[in-house]
Amino acid sequence: MRDKIFSIIKEAVTELNEELDYDTLKNVSEDTPVFGGEDGIDSLSLVTLVTEVESGIFDELELSISLADEKAMSMRNSPYRSVGALLEFALSKVEAA
């Protein structure tokens, strides 16, 4: 499951970066920074990314989950701060579904 969700996130980040062309998003790993800090994407790009990941999980795993989170804008605890954090967050939602 972890590998599947990672590949969904990786695909979504790669697709988003076709428009953004950020160096930091070119080789996607769990350490790849996503949102917040100097290297992070902006909030509109984050919305696109999160939407893409939710859709990917629905299409490939047939699970309807929401990746909305109160801590979205928090620098330290945001589940969107890195690919790894987003992966853990999505995994927890999938397991709870």
Add this chain to the structure above:
Amino acid sequence: MSEVMVITGTRKGIGRYLAEYYVNKGYQVIGCSRSEMDKEIEGYEHFCLDVADEQAVQKMMRQVRKKYGRVDILINNAGIASMNHILLTPLETVRKIFETNVFGTFLFAREAAKIMCRQKYGRIVNFATVAAPLKLEGEAAYAASKAAVDNFTKVMAKEVAPFNITVNALGPTPVATDLIKGVSDGKMDALIDTQAVKRLGTFEDITNVTDFFIRKESDFITGQTLFLGGIS
């Protein structure tokens, strides 16, 4: 390919009329209500759900995206009302009104906008009411819920504008539907008398506005609430 439109609260009243009207205009219309349609509409797909059920709304919208590939228009019509003095209104009534009118509108708008932002195009029309600007006595909970929809519309319009999505609201006067069947003739006459144009609204008055909001050319019209009957 015809444009894909989602309408909530399509079993009866304005929602049912909107579904038939837009199917006849060639749109692919998908609707929902708590129960099945009394009479089917050809070329229309129906989902049974509670608009305040987050899981059910997400599932429906994702199924729509999967089947039709896109959602161009959302008309957030589902709504309930209740007339009562504040001192006699149970909390449960207020909760139900807010669940349908505010949470339902929020959930469908959020899920539709997720699809629309990927396609960089969308039109969302919410339903407000003249009861809010008129501060109608006996409709505190209903008017408050629709005032929330009005403000939600304006904020959301700003947040999704970069994705070429417009969000507007329509504030109808009373229209002859089940929503107003419990209101006495005297009260209704007094209400209509506050309007600049003194008559009940019609279904055609509603579609005149929704047609305007959803036009491709209306991409510079967003965050607006248009009240019918000369109310402001």
